[in-house]
Amino acid sequence: MNYSLFDLHCDTAYRMLTEHQPFAANDFAVSAEKAKDIETYVQVMALWIDHRASDAEGWSLFWRMLENLRRDPSLSDGTAAIAEDLPSANAKITMLLALEDARILENDLSRVDLLAKAGIRILTPMWRGETCMGGAHDTQSGLTDFGRLAMRRAMTLGMIPDISHASRRSAEDIFSLAAESGSPVIASHSNAYSICPVTRNLLDREVAMILSSGGVIGLNFYVGFLKENGKATAADLFPHIEHFLSLGAERALCLGGDMDGCDLPCDLQGIDALPNLAESMLSHNYPETLVRAILFDNAYTFAKRHLFQKA
Numbered sequence: 008m009n010y011s012l013f014d015l016h017c018d019t020a021y022r023m024l025t026e027h028q029p030f031a032a033n034d035f036a037v038s039a040e041k042a043k044d045i046e047t048y049v050q051v052m053a054l055w056i057d058h059r060a061s062d063a064e065g066w067s068l069f070w071r072m073l074e075n076l077r078r079d080p081s082l083s084d085g086t087a088a089i090a091e092d093l094p095s096a097n098a099k100i101t102m103l104l105a106l107e108d109a110r111i112l113e114n115d116l117s118r119v120d121l122l123a124k125a126g127i128r129i130l131t132p133m134w135r136g137e138t139c140m141g142g143a144h145d146t147q148s149g150l151t152d153f154g155r156l157a158m159r160r161a162m163t164l165g166m167i168p169d170i171s172h173a174s175r176r177s178a179e180d181i182f183s184l185a186a187e188s189g190s191p192v193i194a195s196h197s198n199a200y201s202i203c204p205v206t207r208n209l210l211d212r213e214v215a216m217i218l219s220s221g222g223v224i225g226l227n228f229y230v231g232f233l234k235e236n237g238k239a240t241a242a243d244l245f246p247h248i249e250h251f252l253s254l255g256a257e258r259a260l261c262l263g264g265d266m267d268g269c270d271l272p273c274d275l276q277g278i279d280a281l282p283n284l285a286e287s288m289l290s291h292n293y294p295e296t297l298v299r300a301i302l303f304d305n306a307y308t309f310a311k312r313h314l315f316q317k318a
């Protein structure tokens with residue numbers, strides 16, 4: 008069976024820059040070569056700001072990462088395209104851009120506009136700790152005053168807020184601001200807290216808020232977010248999937264594998280393993296429509312409404 012794939016989060020752009028390998032073919036989990044059997048492939052490329060970089064260094068790292076991605080041979084030869092509109096028939100792979108860790112705004116609101124101009128469509132405001140944006144998942148703090156202004160501005164410019172990595176309080180703040188702006192809220196790469204109780208996973212009430220906002224949830228493949236002891240295989244996604252489905256997420260559940268940013272299950276080491284995941288979902292008695300919804304259709308429906316910018 009042929010599959011299409013829409014993945015909401017990978018950190019490949021960071022590895023492309025720091026390990027000097029192109030998107031076309033590399034040692035990573037995500038590449039054009041590994042996508043060759045995928046029918047239609049849309050990948051959100053998160054520009055992850057290395058926590059070892061200061062906020063100021065992170066701002067320049069962001070631009071270097073973006074330039075390196077834009078110069079990639081897969082974009083110049085037409086294999087891939089950064090989405091300005093719906094996936095084109097010409098480019099086999101469509102990329103969407105996200106920023107992971109908006110501390111690089113450094114209290115400067117005008118930088119939000121620069122991110123929008125650069126094509127950033129999803130904003131993950133924090134990664135860890137307390138920053139100019141507010142508290143991440145490992146803190147008790149909510150958004151700062153600047154964090155509120157920045158998120159409000161980002162939503163006005165059409166960027167979608169992502170609560171993966173947010174503290175519970177920051178997530179609450181983001182839900183309120185998004186409700187005022189009429190924007191959906193997503194969790195691009197988080198699992199279910201009631202299955203694996205780590206701070207990066209979603210509480211049931213957060214899932215309900217995402218669903219009522221019209222947002223989507225990307226299942227994270229990181230072994231430590233699948234199972235508390237970290238000894239996880241691809242089959243450990245099933246309890247998370249079933250929990251999300253029990254909360255009514257059948258039209259919102261997607262993949263956000265966190266590939267090239269974490270330790271992956273031994274049977275899910277790259278995007279070329281996704282057909283196996285699909286087969287294993289089918290043999291788990293998931294209807295084919297549900298498998299296709301999780302792998303592609305749900306994210307694609309969301310993206311058509313909220314992520315692809317009209318040309």
Ligand SMILES: [Zn+2]
Nearest residue numbers: 107172196268
């Ligand atoms: Zn992340």
